[in-house]
Amino acid sequence: DAKTTQPPSMDCAEGRAANLPCNHSTISGNEYVYWYRQIHSQGPQYIIHGLKNNETNEMASLIITEDRKSSTLILPHATLRDTAVYYCIVRGGNKLVFGAGTILRVKS
């Protein structure tokens, strides 16, 4: 599975949009981009995934660049409960391999 690069941490003001970037320059054509988050001492929570088109669900939006080498997860109106570690994962096979992720701190 391709490796991803994320900033180690980000801050966001409550109520504002949180934009979390992810680089995956070695992604191949059949690999999906997945986003999970992990709140302290809990199991990871699925957020969204996509292949090449932008995706939106009730939690977030996923914007994938045309060359698919990077993507951005957007939480449109961040709340304090969105404080977590966010993992961007590129997956082509069966497994999910986690990188270091981005610690998002939402502040009031």
Place this chain on the structure above:
Amino acid sequence: GAVVSQHPSWVICKSGTSVKIECRSLDFQATTMFWYRQFPKQSLMLMATSNEGSKATYEQGVEKDKFLINHASLTLSTLTVTSAHPEDSSFYICSARGFMGLAVRDTGELFFGEGSRLTVL
């Protein structure tokens, strides 16, 4: 989303004893389950992949005789930490992939349990 449940959520044991952690898929059939380990302030590390009815595939560096994995049914996988030592103290998390309800199609998503915190004294 589908529900994956782990039990126990936390356990404390003495060094040298064995501990079993259960992972259940509550509303779907899990054809494949994954076991992860997470040390404090670190990311999740994949330990092994198990398919129902067959032997688990372990990641490099993970001792298969120490971490016994059984996936005997489509809704249950177990991880047994044998002869536990303090360095085995960690947060163990399972995830499952499988078929939702009557659908034959594998949705592809992985659903995670709540995690089990093991402390070995």
